[in-house]
Amino acid sequence: MTNQMMTTGQQLGRRSWAEPWKIKMVEPMFMTTAEQRGAALGEAGYNTFLLKSEDVYIDLLTDSGTSAMSDRQWAGMMLGDEAYAGSRNFYRLESTIQHYYGYRYVVPTHQGRGAENLISQAVIRRGQYVPGNMYFTTTRLHQELAGGIFADVIIDEAHDPSSLHPFKGNVDLDKVRALIDRESANNIAYISLAGTVNMAGGQPVSMANVRELRALCDQHGIRIYLDATRMVENAFFIQEREEGYADKSVAAILLEFCSYTDGAWMSAKKDNLVNIGGWLALNHEDVYERARNMVVVYEGLHTYGGMAGRDMEALAIGIEECVQDQHVRSRIGQVRYLGTLLEQWGIPMVQPIGGHAIFLNARAFYDHLPQSAFPGQTLAAELYLDGGVRAMERGVVSAGRDPETGDHRYPKLELTRLTIPRRVYTQSHMEVVAESVKAVYDRRSETRGLKMAYEPEYLRFFQARFEPISG
Numbered sequence: 001m002t003n004q005m006m007t008t009g010q011q012l013g014r015r016s017w018a019e020p021w022k023i024k025m026v027e028p029m030f031m032t033t034a035e036q037r038g039a040a041l042g043e044a045g046y047n048t049f050l051l052k053s054e055d056v057y058i059d060l061l062t063d064s065g066t067s068a069m070s071d072r073q074w075a076g077m078m079l080g081d082e083a084y085a086g087s088r089n090f091y092r093l094e095s096t097i098q099h100y101y102g103y104r105y106v107v108p109t110h111q112g113r114g115a116e117n118l119i120s121q122a123v124i125r126r127g128q129y130v131p132g133n134m135y136f137t138t139t140r141l142h143q144e145l146a147g148g149i150f151a152d153v154i155i156d157e158a159h160d161p162s163s164l165h166p167f168k169g170n171v172d173l174d175k176v177r178a179l180i181d182r183e184s185a186n187n188i189a190y191i192s193l194a195g196t197v198n199m200a201g202g203q204p205v206s207m208a209n210v211r212e213l214r215a216l217c218d219q220h221g222i223r224i225y226l227d228a229t230r231m232v233e234n235a236f237f238i239q240e241r242e243e244g245y246a247d248k249s250v251a252a253i254l255l256e257f258c259s260y261t262d263g264a265w266m267s268a269k270k271d272n273l274v275n276i277g278g279w280l281a282l283n284h285e286d287v288y289e290r291a292r293n294m295v296v297v298y299e300g301l302h303t304y305g306g307m308a309g310r311d312m313e314a315l316a317i318g319i320e321e322c323v324q325d326q327h328v329r330s331r332i333g334q335v336r337y338l339g340t341l342l343e344q345w346g347i348p349m350v351q352p353i354g355g356h357a358i359f360l361n362a363r364a365f366y367d368h369l370p371q372s373a374f375p376g377q378t379l380a381a382e383l384y385l386d387g388g389v390r391a392m393e394r395g396v397v398s399a400g401r402d403p404e405t406g407d408h409r410y411p412k413l414e415l416t417r418l419t420i421p422r423r424v425y426t427q428s429h430m431e432v433v434a435e436s437v438k439a440v441y442d443r444r445s446e447t448r449g450l451k452m453a454y455e456p457e458y459l460r461f462f463q464a465r466f467e468p469i470s471g
């Protein structure tokens with residue numbers, strides 16, 4: 001346990017780092033009683049997505065749209081040009097994306113899944129395969145709605161929570177080759193490549209891997225589209241772990257990585273430090289043409305795509321801020337701080353610690369529960385009951401049902417995600433969270449699991465309801 005006389009930096013054998021920002025405005029937060037939390041969780045059907053924010057103490061549901069904006073971004077909000085067409089802020093956003101990500105054409109969208117819809121509808125032919133380095137919930141659903149068939153081509157290590165592979169997000173090129181051999185290149189819509197793979201625990205892809213993937217795809221005329229949602233965090237891992245990149249800036253690494261892909265979709269609510277927004281960026285004019293045509297059906301005119309002018313200004317500034325080395329280092333440093341505390345107490349989690357979250361290994365945490373009792377969902381519920389900390393399930397509930405057979409998909413990874421918003425919480429908040437996880441771990445044998453009481457048709461984890469298994 002913690003030696004009270006030492007700073008945490010000293011305990012970890014290094015000098016402490018501090019967040020590279022100071023607080024100018026605060027939002028009070030309140031702790032509830034155990035009784036209030038029990039009632040709130042019951043009303044929410046044991047699903048943390050259905051809790052009211054005011055009933056939550058420390059909110060680690062997601063890092064999506066939950067960042068604190070900087071004073072520069074707030075000042076930028078005052079510069080919104082709210083013209084219906086051709087807003088000044090759009091052109092600023094477009095040139096910022098071109099500059100930092102390197103793509104030629106930009107289509108703004110209201111958030112990531114808006115861009116996923118456009119790219120999926122624009123390039124997938126019904127019945128084509130879409131190989132990806134693990135699935136993401138909304139990404140795969142849009143690919144399936146466009147008639148695509150998802151094929152997992154991530155390396156096997158990604159499905160093993162204890163593997164210490166430094167780039168667990170890598171694509172297994174043999175799996176891609178086997179798919180090309182079996183189905184022919186013509187039957188592959190594109191490679192769906194994600195930077196820091198969310199469902200694998202925020203694990204990065206190496207530069208060597210994307211370079212080899214590019215070479216393979218060039219041989220077969222297959223395009224690569226990147227989920228750039230947390231690609232800045234991926235660039236940090238390359239700087240830290242890959243030979244030849246230690247002296248390159250995160251911005252330079254980001255640009256090089258993107259140069260091996262044909263376009264990207266973005267949930268700007270993550271890396272890009274805004275509360276709402278997204279974009280699609282492309283290098284090929286024909287795909288851009290199709291996406292630009294469709295954006296007016298689903299999002300809004302191609303110079304705002306569902307965002308206000310002020311949102312686009314804040315987003316352009318957020319892009320400039322998020323690629324700063326010291327920002328990324330401290331962001332990932334905070335995630336690691338929480339992870340290191342939990343590690344010291346032997347709490348099972350996905351290793352190595354990823355970019356945006358700690359993924360507790362709920363299957364090992366509750367090794368007495370079968371996966372059908374939803375251990376990941378159960379752990380999220382228990383964390384809320386203990387200390388008002390809101391986490392999210394990333395296991396069998398998130399995986400949904402197989403569209404062919406209708407059965408539950410039982411993923412190897414049954415996880416509960418503690419996701420850290422950017423620039424929002426301090427080191428003390430991380431300590432409070434760690435202590436709560438420890439308390440829940442210490443009484444794990446008393447926990448019996450959950451059964452599903454209501455299941456919606458799409459993305460069930462958002463709205464499903466559960467009941468405790470009794471007896």
Ligand code: F0G
Nearest residue numbers: 062064111112113136138198227229267
């Ligand atoms: N891609 C990835 C890797 C994501 O993590 C998300 C969202 C999206 C696409 C979709 O973007 O939400 O803006 O429509 N992830 C959130 C999360 C919901 O909590 O991980 P969106």
